[in-house]
């Protein structure tokens with residue numbers, strides 16, 4: 001157990017470091033926090049980690065300190081963030097910038113990233129947002145067909161939505177037809193009812209299917225941009 005009950009125990013630190021994949025949680029740092037020691041028997045390890053408090057441990061040290069927290073809460077693993085030594089120092093030196101809420105966001109985002117890395121689903125940001133001028137011709141073409149696929153998928157989602165929406169005008173039309181032709185009933189309210197329950201959804205369905213939504217417009221703009229780049233390079 002640590003001397004100060006506000007400090008993390010060794011098992012808590014280990015848990016936090018493991019959850020962080022033994023890498024720094026500071027955005028884009030990703031520095032390894034453990035590694036091999038160069039000793040002769042090849043067994044030693046070197047740790048350069050800092051397990052920092054999100055809400056401070058002691059009032060004198062920093063203003064992330066919350067007087068209402070108990071030592072158990074301060075020393076709980078949910079109040080710890082794994083950082084490299086540089087970033088561990090940095091967050092304590094500028095607490096205006098490195099607010100506890102921000103640190104908590106980093107911890108959550110970093111653990112999610114490690115989870116994706118472990119399952120093999122992680123795609124680095126710079127690969128997703130790689131600028132077009134840095135892409136090869138093949139990458140551009142691949143991105144273009146991917147975007148065409150996205151537009152098509154979105155169109156299919158819209159069709160599904162419209163199928164559900166179509167129930168409303170179809171059933172209204174049926175009810176009105178039964179009332180009028182079978183029961184020989186007519187009332188003036190049937191006109192606004194028809195307009196609202198048939199006219200409005202039909203117009204909405206037609207607009208949804210015919211017009212690109214914002215997502216599709218964005219994809220088409222990117223495709224246009226890719227076509228332009230490929231043309232510039234003399235590829236098609």
Ligand SMILES: [Zn+2]
Pocket residue numbers: 024025026029030031083084085086087
């Ligand atoms: Zn770092």
